[in-house]
Amino acid sequence: MPFTPTDYLPYDFANRRHIGPSAEEMDEMFEVLGVSDLDQLIDQTVPDSIRQKKPLDWGAPMSERELLWYMRQVAKKNKVFTSMIGQGYYGTVTPPAIQRNILENPAWYTSYTPYQPEISQGRLEALLNFQTMVCDLTGLEIANASLLDEATAAAEAVTMAERISKSKSKTVFVDENCHPQNIAVIRTRCKPLDINVVVGDPESDLKPEELFGAVFQYPGTNGHIRDFTGPIEALHAARAIGIVIADPLALTILKEPGAMGADIAVGSTQRFGVPMGYGGPHAAYLACRDQYKRNMPGRIVGVSIDARGNRAYRLSLQTREQHIRREKATSNVCTAQALLAVMAGFYAVFHGPEGLKAIAQRVHRKTVRAARGLENAGYKIEPENYFDTITVDV
Structure with a gap:
């Protein structure tokens, strides 16, 4: 044969x-x-002008088994080191119960947007837990069910501030101590909207009367902790909006943005049990004052009563959103990181308020020990006030 x-x-x-x-x-x-x-x-x-002129050099086709073997060989070349870059990305421990029952559970990771609340009560309740967690940490009245990441959430907060501010200005101030990616995405988002972005030091460069809003990082990208109550009061006096980008773990032991008078708070929940994943994806949060809820981007889960009089969950204020309002929506954001938001919410439930605070205190104690050791070795450490990030002059 x-x-x-x-x-x-x-x-x-x-x-x-x-x-x-x-x-x-x-x-x-x-x-x-x-x-x-x-x-x-x-x-x-x-x-013809955009056609590839020569065949793609992809090599011979592979079977599924051969492809998996090849990908494993490539993956073995990765070397895992301790990351000390910070800037919004931190090592975290994913509790096995959350990894197995949420992250690796197709009932959670294959689900789509809960447009039909009658068959999505579990997911809606989980996202409501996330929103409640964010409100508790930020000290603000309402939060959405996550956004894509911290940088895009910051950009969404800026455009939201431009809509709700009573100032006629088209200029926003951005703290130079914000993470670089936050500044970059804010610039990119503002350019086509003709919004002028001024980056500087809040202590010397903030001119509230010329702004519709300002963005502050808390703690800053170099680790510095600053109370923004004064700058935000000055912004309010000029009818401008105060935005704080805040680390949720730090908020368990630091003053909340709401207590500073912030109108909007955003940030990443990555360090609440979500692996760094080579930079993403990670779930961001956005919280604000209740009076601004109709200008919020993203989905909001609310509590209602069903036909039988029982407590029920459903998506609220959907007339803000793109799938209904199209070009008149408050934002073009029509998606989220719901799976990772659910993970972050369950991480908070798993540890509880005291557990989260204990983790934050442990992280801070380790940072203090590292800073003192470096100072004893002759290195200059900045800043004086920090949570878990220090800058070393080498």
Whole structure:
């Protein structure tokens, strides 16, 4: 019996099980379109100026088993080091109960937006827990059910501030001690909206009468902890909005943005049990004063009463959102990091308020020990007031 080279190929090629149009279906489509084959169709639809002039150098196809083996060999080249960059990304411990029952559970990670609340009560309650956690930490009245990451949440807060501010200014001030990625995304978001971004030191460069809002990082990217009550009061006197980007773990032992008078608070919940994941994805939060809730971006889970008089959960104030208001929506954000928000919410439930505070205190004690050791070794440490981030002059 003669053999051909294809007889020796692995049997687990994906195309054997690929669900797509059959040859007969493709011929029928070609006949309707008036072309003889796929090449002729591409010739008629893809301009020659953007066509690849030479074949892609992808090598021979691989079976699923071969591809998995190859990817594992590539992954083995990664070296895991201790990251000391900070800037919003921190090592964290994911409790096994959360990893197994949430992160690795398809009932959670395959779910889509709960537009039908009657079949989504569990997920809605989990997201409400996230919102409640954020409100407790920030000292503000209302929070959404997460955004994409801290930088985009900061940009959303700026555009929200521009909408709600009574100032006629088109300028926003951004604390130079914000994380670099936050400043970069704010600049990018503001450019097409003709919003002027001024980056500087809040102590010397803040001019509230010329602004519709200001953004402060708490703690700062170099670790400095500053009370922004004074600058925010000055902003309010000029009818401008105060925005604070805050670390949720630090908020368990520091003064809340709401207590400083902040109108909006945003941040990343990555360090609440969500792995760094090479930079993402991570769930951001946005909280604000109740009076501004109709200008918030993102989804909000609320509590209602069902037809039988029982407590029930559903998406609230949906007329703000893009899937209903289209171009008139408060934001183009039409998605979130719901799975990771659920993880962060359950992380808070798992540890409880006292547990979160104990973790924050332990992190701070370790930072103090590291700072003192470096100072004893002759290095200069900044700043004087810090939570878990210090800058070392080497």
